[in-house]
Amino acid sequence: MLSEKSVRNKIVNQDIQNYINVNLNSDLHALLLKKSPFPDVSMQEIVQQIKGKQTAQKKFPFLLKDGIIFPPQLNLEQASSETTALYKSKILKGNRFVDLTSGFGIDAYYLSRNFNEVTLVEQNHELLDIVEHNWGILGREASFVNQNLEDFLSTNKEYFDVVYLDPARRDQNKNKVFLLEDLSPDILQIKDILLATADQVIIKLSPLIDLKYLISVLPGVFRIEIIAVKNDVKEAVVFLSNEKRDGITVNCINLESEESDFSFVFGEEEKVQAVYSEPEKFIYIPNNSILKAGVFNLISERFNLKKLHPNTHLYTSAQKADGFPGRVLEMEVVESKQIKKKGQFNIISKNYPLKPDDIKKKYGIKDGGDRYLIFTQSKKGKIILKSV
Numbered sequence: 001m002l003s004e005k006s007v008r009n010k011i012v013n014q015d016i017q018n019y020i021n022v023n024l025n026s027d028l029h030a031l032l033l034k035k036s037p038f039p040d041v042s043m044q045e046i047v048q049q050i051k052g053k054q055t056a057q058k059k060f061p062f063l064l065k066d067g068i069i070f071p072p073q074l075n076l077e078q079a080s081s082e083t084t085a086l087y088k089s090k091i092l093k094g095n096r097f098v099d100l101t102s103g104f105g106i107d108a109y110y111l112s113r114n115f116n117e118v119t120l121v122e123q124n125h126e127l128l129d130i131v132e133h134n135w136g137i138l139g140r141e142a143s144f145v146n147q148n149l150e151d152f153l154s155t156n157k158e159y160f161d162v163v164y165l166d167p168a169r170r171d172q173n174k175n176k177v178f179l180l181e182d183l184s185p186d187i188l189q190i191k192d193i194l195l196a197t198a199d200q201v202i203i204k205l206s207p208l209i210d211l212k213y214l215i216s217v218l219p220g221v222f223r224i225e226i227i228a229v230k231n232d233v234k235e236a237v238v239f240l241s242n243e244k245r246d247g248i249t250v251n252c253i254n255l256e257s258e259e260s261d262f263s264f265v266f267g268e269e270e271k272v273q274a275v276y277s278e279p280e281k282f283i284y285i286p287n288n289s290i291l292k293a294g295v296f297n298l299i300s301e302r303f304n305l306k307k308l309h310p311n312t313h314l315y316t317s318a319q320k321a322d323g324f325p326g327r328v329l330e331m332e333v334v335e336s337k338q339i340k341k342k343g344q345f346n347i348i349s350k351n352y353p354l355k356p357d358d359i360k361k362k363y364g365i366k367d368g369g370d371r372y373l374i375f376t377q378s379k380k381g382k383i384i385l386k387s388v
């Protein structure tokens with residue numbers, strides 16, 4: 001059997017690369033049943049490269065280059081996207097950077113670009129080998145350390161400006177449990193040594209993590225980035241430091257969207273109260289990064305908006321507020337009999353007993369178009385709002 005390295009050398013061969021490119025849109029199940037046309041490379045290995053290129057087209061187009069090698073699917077899934085990595089890179093610079101959970105190295109590639117010395121630590125030998133090969137193609141230098149990060153930290157004598165970690169979920173079945181001790185590495189076990197190793201420790205976490213819990217168990221948190229792409233919250237990134245700083249800044253970011261970002265200091269939400277009202281001319285739907293941050297009263301106060309109901313995170317005003325981090329729609333309250341059968345609307349159901357699919361069936365409405373119907377509750381009870 002050939003070593004991984006020699007398979008890799010074969011894969012970059014032009015004939016095999018041409019075969020991969022020609023089959024980019026082929027049925028991969030059917031392809032797997034065929035015999036490989038190349039004696040030294042199996043069909044599984046070819047399909048792995050095709051899947052890699054397909055993923056790269058959407059998730060990391062900067063890797064669509066001749067000679068780039070792709071790892072197995074799990075490593076592609078675990079990798080950050082180019083979009084979020086690029087965003088994180090813009091807020092970082094310094095001399096020494098280390099990524100302790102390099103994985104496929106997408107975060108490392110972007111985050112380290114404004115640093116002079118870069119170290120990548122990864123326990124998976126095959127994966128790190130692929131990353132080293134790819135960084136060669138991309139013309140980027142780094143020290144590639146194939147070690148368990150706990151061992152690396154216990155012998156490391158260097159001090160870094162930034163230590164970055166993107167822990168893997170230890171158990172795929174536990175993906176509803178987002179406690180730090182369920183991650184690999186267990187951040188709680190290594191938090192002190194991390195803080196002794198760098199000026200800043202930056203950890204990417206699942207967006208499902210509870211922010212209050214995070215702040216209560218991690219020392220030195222001074223910044224949190226909640227990063228959504230097209231209103232889909234992808235990451236909660238937490239920044240720690242030994243340096244004493246005032247307050248924890250939380251930034252709610254919605255990439256690939258025209259909507260404004262929103263920043264606040266952790267704890268502000270508890271100091272303000274929402275004002276309630278029945279719907280006025282404009283209805284505001286906060287984006288998902290705001291909902292994740294849980295600043296339901298704060299956005300009411302900041303934008304001078306009234307909330308429809310304590311459990312309805314929709315807001316209203318008579319005058320249009322600028323810079324709201326979400327959608328703003330001009331709407332009116334309608335009776336259910338005013339809803340035309342066979343109409344076309346985007347249906348939103350919030351704090352309402354029926355789900356959008358039930359509503360579609362009940363009213364015979366088609367989904368889509370540029371008008372909205374919102375089924376919700378104000379303090380007076382159930383209401384329906386329609387775009388004017």
Ligand SMILES: C[S@@+](CC[C@H](N)C(=O)[O-])C[C@H]1O[C@@H](n2cnc3c(N)ncnc32)[C@H](O)[C@@H]1O
Nearest residue numbers: 079080101103104105106107123148149166184
């Ligand atoms: C979610 S992936 C990182 C993805 C990466 N940020 C990217 O953008 O490609 C996590 C990686 O951490 C590695 N890892 C987990 N625990 C580790 C440990 N204790 N020491 C070294 N690497 C570890 C896993 O092998 C995995 O490749």
